[in-house]
Amino acid sequence: MNDKLMVTSCEIREVKEQAFSKLKSTNIGELNELDSLLSVVSFQFQSLMVQVTLFDVDNDVLQQYPIAIYGQTLLEPPRISAFNQTVLKAKILTQATLEPGPIYAFGLPLHITDYGDVGVLTLMLTTNIELSDQHIECLSLFSHAIEQILTTRLNRYRSDIISLSIAKIAEQKAITRHILLLEEVAKVSGVGGWEYDYATQELYITQRTREIHELPNDAQISLEDAFNFYAPEAQDDIRQAVEQAVNVTGIWFCELPFITAKGNRIWVRTSGKAVRENGAVVRLNGAFQDITAIREQEKQLKESEQLAKERSSELQTILANMSQGVAVFDKHSRLKYWNTPYVDILGHDPKQIHHGKLHLDLLKETVREHAQHLEPQQLFDEMQDHFQRGEPLRTKRELLDNRIVTILYSPLPDQGWIITVEDITEREIATSKIAHAAHHDTLTGLANRTLFNESLEKIVLSEEHHQNKCDTVLMLLDLDKFKQINDTHGHLVGDKILKAVAQRLVHAVRCTDVVARLGGDEFAVILSGHDKIYEIAISTAKRIQQTICKPYRIDKLQLKIGISIGLSLVKESDESISDVINRADLALYAVKNSGRNHFLFYDETLERKTNTK
Structure with missing residues (x-):
């Protein structure tokens, strides 16, 4: 009898070993319920990769058998294997930072009754997270669910093995041994x-x-x-x-x-x-x-799959109704999915868009190839570099039809990526108009007081100015007899004269000089960037005076005005723009007091005369 019991125990152990061996040999993708659960784990923790690995616990040398993987990882298998062994030895939740990457790894040992610690649940993330008590509890629940799936699968294998054994034993006459085996197996399985x-x-x-x-x-x-x-x-x-x-x-x-x-x-x-x-x-x-528990698990899995299908359908509906363009590419750079706005925004020919089209070919159809920093191959390489670092790439691109779009490239766990496209042409135009309006006079189109102050301040505060390497002259200009014309003929005529004055001023100076309207009939010119700036300023003032004093034909009227100009050099000692503005203003004041319609450079005698008065 003892011999029979010993034989029975050996056969029970053999059933266990056969069942576990069959579980170890499971090909990735065969356990649908486990794959579905891993996708939930990946979504919950936003992980790059989730993997379940079994170990051969009966051999002296640990052998690892990955049976389910969701996502992808940049690490070589030996790095993952070494981390898994560490988790198995630690017998607790283990965290580590793995290179290159960095990749943040989390591992939890898997325990099966009658087998012990037989595997590891491994998560790989590109972003480090601080595990809270809720995270740990969630991981524990997922690991228990995985253990239950593995236990159920083992029991099914053992059941199948036992069923065959029972049928074989039934043909034998040793009924006692047969009964003992059934009883022992029933306790185990x-x-x-x-x-x-x-x-x-x-x-x-x-x-x-x-x-x-x-x-x-x-x-x-x-x-x-x-x-x-x-x-x-x-x-x-x-x-x-x-x-x-x-x-x-x-x-x-x-x-x-x-x-x-x-x-x-x-x-x-x-x-x-x-x-x-x-x-x-x-x-x-x-x-x-x-099999009540198994049926309940299968029911829950079916409900989860149905929910996933419903969510997928919802996602398709959302994509179809998005104003943004969306396209998905696989790891081979081939087009998988896209919506209509993606085709419309990028100006693709709908007849040329098809499954499997290479992303690089699509880029060549839309990107301006003469823009060196936006060449298709360079864009593609830059995108891949960002993905290697686990980062998205956002670009702003001008298309062949001059429209401007933003494109966001985001990596996916399966090594593919998703592209989100938005046409921002109108927004860019509006932004440009707002920026221009904030710094320019609405009537004449010249720089306004804000831009004038910024330009002059930049010169006064520059290192070149304080090292006496940059010579600059400020001109302040007032129109003579303009108020009389404006009062006599009205604002419409006055506005036309101001526009004409602005055009004549622009043509009288260099393109690098700043011409501004400060308000009313007050104008300013900043001359800079010349080693003989004093002589340049004198000749420019003469030219301005000549051109401004020429008659104006406005609405069949022939009108004449004059111009008074005060000039001042920007000094190395100037600490703010008010210093040079005050000097030019004194020179302008002196011109007006001496009969108007000419120009004068500031000198210290003007200031003494003003103080005396």
Whole structure:
């Protein structure tokens, strides 16, 4: 008997090992429920990659077996493997920063009853996060859910292995060993066994089968009683399945609703085989398992999948109604999805847009190739550089039709990327107009007092000015007899004269000089950037006086005005623009007091005369 028990224990251990070996050999993508859960984990923590890895715990050298991966990582597999081993040894939630990247890794050991710590849940993030108690609790819940999925999968493998073992054992005459194995396996896997003998019409059930039925330990039931435990709507199904196995197929497999002896409604998985001797069925051998929890998990997964589909449909609707253009490219730079605004904003030919078109070809159709800093290949390389660092790229681009757009390139976990495009042409034009209006006179288009002050202040405060490397002259100009014309002929005529004066002033100076209207009939000119600035200023003042004093033909009227000009050099000692403005103003005041319509450079005698007065 002890030998038989020893053999049974060995076979139980072999079943465990076979089930775990089968789980280790699972190909990535086969466990749909696990992949769905990992996508939720990735979304919850905004992770670059989430991975479940199993370890061969029975070998001296740890071997790693990734069975589910969501997302992508820039790290080589050995770096991930080394981190996983660290997590497994630590037996607790472990954090690490991995290079290159940096990549922020989080790992949690996975524990399965009867197996111990067999794997690791690994998360890779591009952004470091401070794990709060809520984060830790959330990670723990996800790891428990993963452990439950793995346990369920192991139990299914063990159930399948055991079912085959039961069928094989049923053909053997060593009934005692067969019974012991069923009982021991039931304790380990939760699978009950039963056997029906056609000759004696006796039904033998294991202790686990009694527990699932919620029967007393000494209870005996008939085959008919066993059928009657199934829910009324399932009784025809189980009877037909067994009958089909006896008469045709030899085996059956069903998942059906079941009502226990205590009235509890559960779901069970039942499988079995008809054993023949000399062409006649002599026994029925079967396995019996409570799968209520599994069915609930499957229901939740289906609901999660349905929710994901609904969200995907909502997303498609949102994209279709967005004013922004959106396009998605795969890791091979090929177009996958796009909406109509993407085509319209970038000016693509809709007939030329198709799945699989290369992103670089699309760039060449829209980017101005003569703009060196916006060449398609350079844009593409810059985007890839940002993605390598885990960063998005935002650009502003001028298209072939002169429109201006902003484009945001954002990386996706599968190494592809999403592009968001917005036409900002009107916004840019409006911004430019606002900026121009803030610094220019609305009537003449000349610089206004704000721009004049900024330009003069920039010169006064410049390092070149204080090192006496930049010579500058300020001219303040007042129109003579303008008020008389304005009062006599009205503001419309006066405005036309001011516009004409502005044009003549612009043509009388160099393009690098600043011409401003300070208000009313007051103007200013800043002459700079010449080593003989004094001589330049004198000749410019003469030229201005000559051109301004020429007659003006306004609405069949021939009008004449004069101009008074006060000039001052910008000195190295000037600390603010008021210093040079005051001097030019004194010179202008002296011109007006001496008969007007000429120009005068400031000198210190003017200031003494003013103080004397």
